[in-house]
Amino acid sequence: MADGFFPLTSQQQEWAARAADLAQRELAPRAAETDRTGTFPSDGLEALKREGFWRLRVSREHGGLEESLLTTVLVTEALAKRCASTSLCYKMHLEASELVARIGTPDQVDRLVRPIVSGEAFYTVAGSEAAGRGGAFAQNNAMSSVIPSGDGYRVEKIRKSYVTSTGFATHHFFLCRVGKEATPDKVSVLIVERDKIDWKIDEPWNGLGMRGNNSCAVIFNGVVPKANLVGEEHTVMKDQGRRFLPVVTSTYAAVYLGVAAGAFEEAKQFLEYGDDESKPRIDNPVIRHRMAELSVEIERSRALLYSAASAFDREQPTSVLACSQAKVACSEMAVHVTAEIMGMGGGTAYARRLPFDRYLRDARAGVVMGITNDTVLSNIARMLFPGAPRKTENKAR
Ligand SMILES: Cc1cc2nc3c(=O)[nH]c(=O)nc-3n(C[C@H](O)[C@H](O)[C@H](O)COP(=O)(O)OP(=O)(O)OC[C@H]3O[C@@H](n4cnc5c(N)ncnc54)[C@H](O)[C@@H]3O)c2cc1C
Numbered sequence: 001m002a003d004g005f006f007p008l009t010s011q012q013q014e015w016a017a018r019a020a021d022l023a024q025r026e027l028a029p030r031a032a033e034t035d036r037t038g039t040f041p042s043d044g045l046e047a048l049k050r051e052g053f054w055r056l057r058v059s060r061e062h063g064g065l066e067e068s069l070l071t072t073v074l075v076t077e078a079l080a081k082r083c084a085s086t087s088l089c090y091k092m093h094l095e096a097s098e099l100v101a102r103i104g105t106p107d108q109v110d111r112l113v114r115p116i117v118s119g120e121a122f123y124t125v126a127g128s129e130a131a132g133r134g135g136a137f138a139q140n141n142a143m144s145s146v147i148p149s150g151d152g153y154r155v156e157k158i159r160k161s162y163v164t165s166t167g168f169a170t171h172h173f174f175l176c177r178v179g180k181e182a183t184p185d186k187v188s189v190l191i192v193e194r195d196k197i198d199w200k201i202d203e204p205w206n207g208l209g210m211r212g213n214n215s216c217a218v219i220f221n222g223v224v225p226k227a228n229l230v231g232e233e234h235t236v237m238k239d240q241g242r243r244f245l246p247v248v249t250s251t252y253a254a255v256y257l258g259v260a261a262g263a264f265e266e267a268k269q270f271l272e273y274g275d276d277e278s279k280p281r282i283d284n285p286v287i288r289h290r291m292a293e294l295s296v297e298i299e300r301s302r303a304l305l306y307s308a309a310s311a312f313d314r315e316q317p318t319s320v321l322a323c324s325q326a327k328v329a330c331s332e333m334a335v336h337v338t339a340e341i342m343g344m345g346g347g348t349a350y351a352r353r354l355p356f357d358r359y360l361r362d363a364r365a366g367v368v369m370g371i372t373n374d375t376v377l378s379n380i381a382r383m384l385f386p387g388a389p390r391k392t393e394n395k396a397r
Helices: 010-037 042-050 069-082 084-103 106-118 236-273 285-313 319-344 346-350 356-368 373-384 390-396
Strands: 123-126 145-149 152-163 171-178 188-193 198-203 216-225
Touching (some): 010 042, 010 069, 010 084, 069 236, 084 106, 236 319, 319 373, 346 356, 356 373
Parallel strands (some): 145 171
Antiparallel strands (some): 152 216, 198 216
16 A cells, blocks of 8 residues: 555545455465466456445446545555556456446446446456557557447457457447548547457467456457447547546556555565575665665656546646656556566576566556557657647657
């Protein structure tokens, strides 16, 4: 939990403690096995459901807990410290259900939002398509089109290249274009229900890290009712981006902050007390110095993330920029911190007798996933230089 200096309310502290307790009880004992075998972490996610976490962000009006973004970040971080895969699946659920829970029609609230509260609906994102064709939220990359047809949209064998929680998730936040003539910036969102469409795994998940995610390549085929369109065709992201994107970016940041902080805690324990085959190493001043440096890196990323989420909760417009910056800061920090910790664990860590390589591999995903850091940076550049020509901005990196 955040045992630092950020001014948290007692309710936020309670949520962080509750998530840390669940993570220690339910996630930590399974994390190594989840990673080794690539097993989907259903037990941990079921525990999160049992203890009310699935409905964390749904409004009270719809039966949820209506917790703030800062609370969401604290919870996600605490879970990721003990099992990054579980935390990421959970974060995808929150992100994927955010828009429909906020702007859903009364019919959508009944069919698609209340089932989150009752624990029947678990969400994920089906956005990214094959390399370079539409990483979720990437600029200028065209999503495949669905074809309007009667009361529905025809989904013709659309392949989404990474769908976290494949098979376990009941509802997909499905990014697409409506009609072939829609330009790449005209993104629409459908909620695709797992049991009401044909889908098949085209490629199973065998990731370097985040191994419990089941982020398979999936082909969807069938018709989605028009009643499952979220917001307006073509403009939903433009209309809702400022309220939605910070939720996406800050929760990614929280996962990777948790990965770094979890690795740091494990390393501290190991360095202070040693393990079966090594004596404590904390008497080495170089190691102590390096740990001190890592603590600075973690705390400055944490401070940015908590401030950004808190700015969002206060409806400050700058939170879009700040949450984007926090996503890049936390994911890059996690890559560096986990690499340093591997080094301090020496050959014992490299031989995988310590848990550090799992954190290192999990951390690597943060750079290339969700909104890839390249995409976030081009978004940040656009916010910093709104007058710059849009066509050239992606050449930056
Ligand atoms: C563990 C994991 C879970 C995931 N879960 C989901 C999920 O549930 N739902 C989902 O929709 N997606 C998911 N993704 C996909 C993720 O969101 C990214 O879309 C995906 O990782 C990008 O990979 P790609 O091979 O398509 O990259 P590409 O788009 O081919 O990009 C390759 C590299 O080039 C860079 N690049 C690409 N275009 C540009 C540009 N215009 N300017 C500058 N740089 C550029 C990218 O940043 C990247 O570093 C997941 C990915 C991972 C690793």
